[in-house]
Amino acid sequence: MQIRDLPYSDPGTPDVRSGLRLLLWLGRKQWGGQLKALGWGVLQLASIASFPAVAGLAVTAVVHRSGSDLALAGVAMAVVTVAVTVGDTMLHRVAVTNWITAAARIQQLLARRTAALGATLTRRVAAGEVVAVSTGDIERIGWCVEAVSRFSAALLTTLGVCAALVAYQPQLGLLACAGMLALALTVLPLLPKATRRAEAQRERAGRATELAADTVAGLRVLRGIGGEDLFLTRYRQASQQVRHAAVRTARMWSFIEALQVALPGLLLVGVVWYGTRLALDGHIAVGELVMVYGAISFLLLPLQLFGxxxxxxxxxRPSAARAARVLGLRRPGEEPGAQADDEQRAAASYGAGPREGLYDPLTGLHAPAARLTAVVCGDPDAAGRLAERLGGHPASAADAPAVGAEAVGAEAVGAATAGVATAGAPDGNASAGQQADASVPPSVLLNGVPLDTLPLEEARAAVLVQDKDPVLLSGTLGELLNVPSSGRIGAAEALNAAQCTDVLGALVQGTPDAAGDPMRARITERGRSLSGGQRQRLALARSLITDPEVLVVDEPTSAVDSHTEARIARELAELRAGRTTVVFSSSPLLLDRADRVVFVPGAAVAATGTHRQLLRSDPAYRAVVTREPQHHADASREQVRARTNQRDQRAQTHQRAQTEGVESA
Known part of the structure; x- marks a missing residue:
């Protein structure tokens, strides 16, 4: 694999059982590159190790006054020099290629996993942690993959040099081998402590990154409440903790590196002292002493590579463990056998459900095809979770604490069964055994087909979810609206439907080089230069341009005034005519435009009808929509019950009077 061939057409399926297994999997995926790097590394180090032997031949030639031997030594020195140059150049080239391709593979896997998990990712892993994994951790993983080949080459060369020393000069060779073993035994016990310090530094850095991201994202709110100093103090404290952890890690590694310099130096002094005595006693020649000295000096280089x-x-290793944890996250439909289980649960436990439109077996929510359905929830957070479910982002059992206890469990299943009966689904009463088997919520059905059984690309193209806090990427307005679409709705039409006239004027005014063209106007990161209502309307225009089969929007007008909201409600109903649209809102202006309103106060559908019908018939719905206090809602409920009882009594009296009249006749 070459850098020019990136990205991978298929990055593979990583082994995410642990960080070590992920590193081993990366090594196997780059087997060819590792062997190339090993070969060039052995050539480079073996050539460097040959210098002492060539130098020894030159010294011996000078002592013996042999010109031919000296010339031969010069030629050998030139060959070794060329070999070192070629080996070093190619090793660097191949090693960097291994580094970049390994980092690119992990980056591509993380991008795919992020796209697959969608909004559920940040519920299971902090946003700062994801950023840290996709930046610093990837570089460290690539560094380790790149260092493996050079370490292997250094190990092979060291074993070869030690074996040659033992064969050539047994006494000096055994002394050198014993010294190298003592060095390894001295440094190795320090590595686990250094690893723990590095991991602590990485955790503190991740927390500081997350705090910085949260602070920047909420800067407008912080300025409004005067909280900049408080968060600045928190970030300074987090930054100081990172600095202290980094200093502790650096101290440990500086101590290890000092040992790698001091101990080999002492070994070299001992070998030279002992070798000099052997030379003075006539046991070895001067050239042999130079050769042994050079070989011991060479062993300092592999020691640096080992370190x-x-x-x-x-x-x-801790970086790989964190990357493996993110890569190991799965949507319920991706787990082995989950698709078949979802299909069986949807068909057996909850009935087949409606065959047209979008249907949630868990709550009983049904959005008919080609209709505008409004959903009213008592809890805004529950509305956001339900919107994510409709988009094919169901929460697994592992997510239950984060997404609400009503999403899973026997009680939710029982409530969902009641909701199905309310929605008119067949087979609304599931058996107790079937309910107990539902360890994860069933998949939402699109036209009778579970979304989890569809390929991810098809599911995402069919159902688009816009949450209540949409993200606007930096760039021009034209780039923001350049999204995959059916082509049925143009940018001007979508912007007009979303009432973005004032937004376009603000963008043009803030971008002098746009030359009056709104499409060339620039949007800052996350649209922070715009107000909340302006960001909402631009995001709505982007969603309308996409023109999916099913559009789910969560509170699309919560930050706009009532006049603008009324126009958006009218334009949205007209523009989405013939398409399935689900709007989560409690605004009467939007609800009155909906073809169908579904009230979900808890874990299941409680009522269905038009807005005006539910206002008259359901006090709880009226309390949510009109913001009526709960005691007023209870009083209204009692009044409705009293009026119903009076009407029933009058009907019974009238019927009894008619019966008595007939009997008298």
């Missing part, structure tokens, strides 16, 4: 690999592994 570099130990450092890269210590830093990359």
């Amino acid at each position: 570099e690999f130990a450092m890269s592994y210590s830093f990359s």
